[in-house]
Amino acid sequence: MTHLPVPSTRPDGRTTNHDRTESRREAGCEAGYIETYYADGAWCSRRYDSDIPFADGDEELEQIALGSQVARWNRLPHVIRAADGSITETIPAP
Template identity: 40%
Template sequence: MAKPGIETYNEDGTWKSRRQGNSRAFSAGGTKAEQQAQGRAAAKRDQVEHTVKNLDGTIGAKNSYGNDPHPPRDKN
């Protein structure tokens, strides 16, 4: 079974990072950039995808730090 990815999101005015599927954040507070750094570090350590959500909840960016199942076509 694949490891869950990491997501950075805003909830009630607070930026948080959590493993997807968990209801509890492993890191909270600070700016969006600070939480992105926390989420990126965890995703690199776990070798999984990091999803960064915008303030409205839409996906702003996705970065893969592991075995990417969908690599860019120009990087083959």
């Protein structure tokens, strides 16, 4: 089965264009992960299976810290993406 990126619009009007299946493979996290990424002028953190972030803000390090904490709580890896969408770091699950 081929999965294509599907643009989605969040309630705040921002759009995302991430293919969850390819993202999980690329990150090496088939079971799921927490992701921190940059979209529409804000740093965001979300679960791998959600289009809507659980947090967003202007500060990159603040979002990375928050995403790492949520990943630890859920015993999931934390994938950190650069502003261009490339994976810069994957922190393994505890």
